[in-house]
Amino acid sequence: MSNNRIGKKLGATAAMAVALAAIAPTWSVAQPAPPVAGAPVSAAPGAVPAGVPDMNGIYYATTGFSYTPNNPRGGKQHPPLTPEYAKIYADHVAAADAGLPTGDPTANCLPQGMPRFMNMPFGFEILQTPKQINFTSEWNEQTRRIYMDGRGHPADLEPSYNGHSIGHWEGDTLVIETVGLRADTVLDASGIPHSDITRVVERIRFVDPVTLHADVTIYDRKAFTIDWTVTKVYKLQKDHPGLKEYICLENNRNPVNEKGQTTTILPK
Numbered sequence: 001m002s003n004n005r006i007g008k009k010l011g012a013t014a015a016m017a018v019a020l021a022a023i024a025p026t027w028s029v030a031q032p033a034p035p036v037a038g039a040p041v042s043a044a045p046g047a048v049p050a051g052v053p054d055m056n057g058i059y060y061a062t063t064g065f066s067y068t069p070n071n072p073r074g075g076k077q078h079p080p081l082t083p084e085y086a087k088i089y090a091d092h093v094a095a096a097d098a099g100l101p102t103g104d105p106t107a108n109c110l111p112q113g114m115p116r117f118m119n120m121p122f123g124f125e126i127l128q129t130p131k132q133i134n135f136t137s138e139w140n141e142q143t144r145r146i147y148m149d150g151r152g153h154p155a156d157l158e159p160s161y162n163g164h165s166i167g168h169w170e171g172d173t174l175v176i177e178t179v180g181l182r183a184d185t186v187l188d189a190s191g192i193p194h195s196d197i198t199r200v201v202e203r204i205r206f207v208d209p210v211t212l213h214a215d216v217t218i219y220d221r222k223a224f225t226i227d228w229t230v231t232k233v234y235k236l237q238k239d240h241p242g243l244k245e246y247i248c249l250e251n252n253r254n255p256v257n258e259k260g261q262t263t264t265i266l267p268k
Contacts, residue, residue, distance in 0.1 A: 053205075063231070080226045081192075085224070093190065102190075109140075111161040112139065133167060141245070159196070176202040193223060198220040
């Protein structure tokens with residue numbers, strides 16, 4: 001082949017390469033979203049999805065153990081109950097005033113259930129991964145599993161103490177929906193009841209680097225006259241040594257007094 005023909009062939013090849021480069025897509029490595037302002041920085045890159053707060057850690061409630069936030073311990077509450085369920089609650093309150101057992105299932109070492117789980121007389125730990133977030137309570141050593149993988153609720157869901165929870169992120173807010181709850185639990189030690197159609201939605205977010213706010217709404221028009229929302233507040237406990245063992249059957253945290261009432265030994 002002559003030098004002239006070789007030069008023309010190389011020139012055509014170069015021109016084609018330039019043309020292909022002009023129409024080819026430009027690929028780039030996706031950059032992680034910036035962290036949410038005020039949220040703790042993940043200590044384990046990859047364990048927490050980019051762009052959402054790192055909620056890993058141990059927390060304590062600061063709004064009391066009653067379902068109504070900041071209600072005095074043992075103080076009366078005024079939940080928005082329907083007449084049928086208001087009567088149930090009045091019976092529980094009267095029994096407590098008389099020094100009688102109120103039927104609180106936790107007195108028999110049964111789980112506290114949801115949404116009472118979030119009242120937290122002791123600490124609780126959040127373990128956060130991209131596909132699942134676990135809430136583990138020192139009280140009764142109960143664990144809630146919040147599925148973050150896009151699944152829905154099962155069609156044939158069997159009622160349980162903590163129900164079935166699915167979650168997603170809306171910006172810096174963790175939104176959790178829980179259904180499939182047993183009806184034989186109460187919302188707190190005062191005996192606030194709920195029905196078998198209870199649905200609970202939580203919206204949890206950091207308001208500063210160590211404070212979580214949880215807006216908890218109960219949807220249950222069989223037991224309540226409104227969709228009832230309360231706000232729980234939790235403080236992150238930095239350098240916490242870890243949750244302690246809780247053995248209800250030994251009454252090592254909730255001994256029963258001479259009146260048959262369950263008491264609580266609070267953390268020091």
